Amino acid sequence: MPNQYHNTGKIARLILRQxxxxxxxxxxxxxLVTLITALAFLGLYATDQERQAIAETMNNPAMIAMxxxxxxxxxxxxxxxxxHQMLLFSAIVVAIMSILLVTRHTRVDEEDGRIxxxxxxxxxxxxxxxxxxxxxxxxxxxxxxxxxxxxxALAIESMDLVGSLLYGAALGATGIFxxxxxxxxxxxxxxxxxxxxxxxxxxxxxI
Amino acid sequence: MTVLMTSKLTKRFGKFTALDGVNxxxxxxxxxxxxGPNGAGKSTTIRVLLGILKASEGEATIFGKDAWNDAVEIxxxxxxxxxxxxxxxxxxxxxxxxxxxxxxGSNNKNRREELIQKFDLDPSKKCGTYxxxxxxxxxxxxxxxxxxxxxxxxxxxxxxxxxxxxxFQECVSEAKVxxxxxxxxxxxxxxxxxxxxxxxxxxxxxxxxxxxxxxxRHLTRTSLLVETIEPIAALNDLKGVHDIQEQEQALSLQVDxxxxxxxxxxxxxxxxxxxxxxxxxxxxxxxxxxxxxxxTSTVGAGGAS
Ligand SMILES: Nc1ncnc2c1ncn2[C@@H]1O[C@H](COP(=O)(O)OP(=O)(O)OP(=O)(O)O)[C@@H](O)[C@H]1O
Ligand SMILES: [Mg+2]
Numbered sequence: 001m002p003n004q005y006h007n008t009g010k011i012a013r014l015i016l017r018q019x020x021x022x023x024x025x026x027x028x029x030x031x032l033v034t035l036i037t038a039l040a041f042l043g044l045y046a047t048d049q050e051r052q053a054i055a056e057t058m059n060n061p062a063m064i065a066m067x068x069x070x071x072x073x074x075x076x077x078x079x080x081x082x083x084h085q086m087l088l089f090s091a092i093v094v095a096i097m098s099i100l101l102v103t104r105h106t107r108v109d110e111e112d113g114r115i116x117x118x119x120x121x122x123x124x125x126x127x128x129x130x131x132x133x134x135x136x137x138x139x140x141x142x143x144x145x146x147x148x149x150x151x152x153a154l155a156i157e158s159m160d161l162v163g164s165l166l167y168g169a170a171l172g173a174t175g176i177f178x179x180x181x182x183x184x185x186x187x188x189x190x191x192x193x194x195x196x197x198x199x200x201x202x203x204x205x206x207i
Numbered sequence: 208m209t210v211l212m213t214s215k216l217t218k219r220f221g222k223f224t225a226l227d228g229v230n231x232x233x234x235x236x237x238x239x240x241x242x243g244p245n246g247a248g249k250s251t252t253i254r255v256l257l258g259i260l261k262a263s264e265g266e267a268t269i270f271g272k273d274a275w276n277d278a279v280e281i282x283x284x285x286x287x288x289x290x291x292x293x294x295x296x297x298x299x300x301x302x303x304x305x306x307x308x309x310x311x312g313s314n315n316k317n318r319r320e321e322l323i324q325k326f327d328l329d330p331s332k333k334c335g336t337y338x339x340x341x342x343x344x345x346x347x348x349x350x351x352x353x354x355x356x357x358x359x360x361x362x363x364x365x366x367x368x369x370x371x372x373x374x375f376q377e378c379v380s381e382a383k384v385x386x387x388x389x390x391x392x393x394x395x396x397x398x399x400x401x402x403x404x405x406x407x408x409x410x411x412x413x414x415x416x417x418x419x420x421x422x423x424r425h426l427t428r429t430s431l432l433v434e435t436i437e438p439i440a441a442l443n444d445l446k447g448v449h450d451i452q453e454q455e456q457a458l459s460l461q462v463d464x465x466x467x468x469x470x471x472x473x474x475x476x477x478x479x480x481x482x483x484x485x486x487x488x489x490x491x492x493x494x495x496x497x498x499x500x501x502x503t504s505t506v507g508a509g510g511a512s
Contacts, residue, residue: 003279007310010306010310014295014306017298017302018297113289113291113292114293114294116257117292117293118310119257119258119278120259121282121287121310121311122280122282122310122312123310124279125258125278
């Protein structure tokens with residue numbers, strides 16, 4: 001039934017309007033931290049020797065427990081460092097962003113009775129959910145693009161365009177996945193705390 | 208013409224039956240008062256009518272369309288105000304009014320400005336800073352500035368001050384004059400008494416009484432205050448007399464509507480100095496239903512239908 005989605009666009013605009021500060025702040029913060037970290041790696045470990053030295057220190061149980069088993073340790077470039085030490089951490093932050101934003105516009109709005117006001121207007125029953133999903137997909141795509149292009153723009157030797165975009169895409173895909181998971185739990189669980197709890201549980205299990 | 212109708216409407220939440228066969232009908236151009244104690248099922252009925260909840264059994268139609276399946280179509284012509292309006296804290300009141308107008312697709316700009324003035328709302332403030340009454344005003348302004356055919360109002364004046372309450376009543380009267388229909392759920396009986404053409408009383412998920420105020424009054428008692436030269440004899444033995452109380456020289460009592468003329472005849476024999484009669488207020492009528500006494504058995508006796 002197409003009526004189920006009536007006015008989705010207008011509701012999406014309403015969500016964007018409410019989050020006109022929040023979403024840009026998330027995107028800018030995540031992008032900046034990523035870029036600054038890449039630059040820091042570049043400055044900290046300027047030569048091959050230094051990078052190999054740090055690669056050696058990654059090869060012990062404590063570090064593996066913290067950042068995961070190393071890959072590309074035998075040729076430990078800045079690109080490899082980013083993928084190794086930074087990607088997982090950023091992915092968690094992106095997942096948290098998606099979980100919080102989706103919960104905010106589904107369960108929390110419902111509990112406060114705002115969804116009821118919208119539903120009493122000519123809006124479809126699934127319009128809010130699809131609007132939230134749309135906004136989150138857009139947000140994550142934009143984030144993926146900014147991080148990807150940003151990393152590429154730093155012109156670090158070991159990070160070419162494809163590699164940079166892939167890095168961004170990995171973050172964006174994580175964000176979209178967790179947006180979908182949270183949207184699902186928003187339907188299944190009785191309240192916003194439940195939604196947050198289940199979504200973070202999935203995050204904990206997968207990572 | 209029937210604008211809104213429910214028939215044998217039943218809503219269960221798990222094992223709990225919130226609505227138990229509600230039959231209700233609102234006609235075009237009519238203000239229908241929907242009253243009943245807390246938890247009686249008013250808001251639940253309204254949620255089913257708005258297509259927010261799905262009925263377990265029975266039928267709910269508005270403009271002849273199904274409340275659940277045709278919700279989007281129906282909502283283009285109705286305006287809803289809940290009793291506890293929650294808005295988006297970082298949008299301004301004006302932005303929210305605009306949003307509702309945009310979603311509804313119909314707009315009357317002059318009317319909107321007029322209402323903002325009348326309700327004395329500052330639309331440039333963020334909703335997060337509004338008081339309860341001001342949030343209520345935002346919903347009322349957007350409802351009454353829309354070109355709706357039916358207004359569904361669920362305790363719309365909760366939190367409004369008496370002045371604003373008056374403005375609200377004007378809005379309802381104007382809507383009625385314009386041929387619009389209103390479903391008004393309220394605990395403010397004087398408001399219902401003033402505005403409503405017909406009233407439905409709901410208790411424990413069942414409509415226990417419907418009719419015009421006049422019809423409903425027929426079923427109840429009139430209060431009398433009499434002062435006579437001689438003491439009234441055998442008053443206690445008269446049929447239909449209740450609650451006799453001495454008040455200084457006078458006597459106050461309540462009389463069943465159908466026995467009123469007999470009682471007056473009896474009293475007049477004792478030389479009436481003063482006689483005051485007050486029609487039963489909706490409150491008197493209502494209290495009996497709220498407390499669960501009187502109720503349906505008297506309805507049968509009164510036979511007003
Ligand atoms: N989602 C729900 N789940 C379970 N029970 C519910 C739900 N919604 C309402 N109820 C129950 O249904 C009954 C009717 O509630 P409703 O809100 O319709 O009452 P009301 O007549 O509007 O009361 P009030 O005058 O206090 O607003 C109450 O007992 C309430 O607890
Ligand atoms: Mg209610």
